[in-house]
Amino acid sequence: MRIVVPIKQTPDLVEELELNDDETDVDREFLKFVLSEWDDQAIEEALLVKEAGGGEVIVVGFGDPDVELSLATAMAKGADRAVNLTGLGDGWIDSHTRAAALAEWLKGQEVDLVLAGVQAVDDLDGQLPPLLAAMLGWPHVGVVIGVEGKDNTIVVSQEFGGGKATRLEVKLPAVVGVQAARQPPRYASITRIRQAQQAGGIEEASVSAAGGGAGITVRRLFEPEKTGHADMLTGSPEEVADRIVELVRSKGVLK
């Protein structure tokens, strides 16, 4: 089975998000970009499917900041090929444009399955997997927590709230939005990542992004108005612990 995993880099949310001058985007210049966490899950699930039934995993980037490191890391983990699609620009790349670019590139490939992160922290115009599926005319299932490959089909577990899930059978080719892999994403050693970087293993392909565009106008980004904020407890761990125990006790739930 040949599996494509599209990956994107999103701002590291641990850092402060500054806005650009007209406040329609984050200020990308000083931001740190990391692999979208759901894409990390999709890579893991793709490797598990490959290990169970054989095949090939191709990770595909969209020219995002530092995506080369994420592509090399995926190769160090066991992906067979890494391709960076270029030509989509430096700013926020909406999901419609990403999906159109990927659909364009996929036309030249023989691919059975696209496994993508189910969502991303900046997919304001919608999630990539269903957009891509609609453009390709392939079936799609999202919020998936497990994929089993068979001959010409896959069986996926789709998660609903509270531990409920359904099992669906889907004929290939198909697109799957991964919520979580069956096991936590594996680590790749620095040595192997360096090897993947040096081997020059990352291919490049330019795409036109014609047919993309989200059709929405972002007027402004702003911080949510705070309806309240926690009273912050300060002091030594012992002092704060005293205060917390007192608070919990006040609710009558401690003996």
Next chain:
Amino acid sequence: MANDILVLADHLRGQLSDTTAELVGQAKQLAGATGGQAVVALLGAPDLAGQITGADTVLTVDHPTLTDYTPEAWEKTLLHIVNERQPRLVLIANTTIGMDLGAGLSASWGAPLVAYAVRLEAEGGDIVATAQVYGGKLLAEVALGGDKGICTVVAGSFPAAAGGANPSVETVAPPPGLDDLRTSFLTMVEPEGGDVDITAADVLVSVGRGIGSQDNLELVQELADAIGAPLSASRPVTDAGWLPKTRQVGKSGLKVKPKVYLTFGISGAPEHLEGMRDAELIIACNTDAAAPIFDVAHYGTTLDLFDLVPAITDKVG
């Protein structure tokens, strides 16, 4: 029709989600501004039509492949309905079903989409949506121009429709092609029984990504035992398999409303806040002072959980 606001009824196994009533209430308001009707599309469960109030019309479509949800059958049917009715705006709950169908409809119907919307207004001919981005750290105000659009809406963003007249019910014939699908429903998997019911607990000790590893859970388990509370968790912890899914609080987990909710190492992604913001007393411990959890918590601390947790355990024990 071109000014209608269409809501996709969100239901699973014969149960409408609470969000459906929230979307109907909001659709009725917007329809007043756009001069259209609030219309609900109810796929595969015509019996539920009687439970929908506050809308003008309910469209029911029934077909064997719509009874147990598959994205493909629902997507085809929803596209068929919007092609026929051409509503101004389609509202879909940001649930598993909404995450499946919203963006696909955007591509197949050729209409722009705003995901994770929490506020909606009609402004002249435009629909203006405010949506969560970057894990809820920012909001985006987005205009949907043109004559059609879609919003997927976060649960709890609007009050539920408060009664109102019973809508008229119309039956719509299913689209062609539902007998020839590439996706088939196999089974429903229910959570394993026997685990503690976190929705019934007065106190919950909840852990998130900040716990770092499964081994570190023991520290928090000792505190939970001392208090007599079950351990609950945010998604990264259950995804990693460190705690069972039955302990997960949030959008893809359970909604809880304990008297006391203590969090350690939870930053407060919107999906988590959706499941716990109504707790009576929320006390949060997270090293990032800017973490969104502190916006809903009543008390907070940026102390390291590895210093704080044993200190609390000592005082309680």
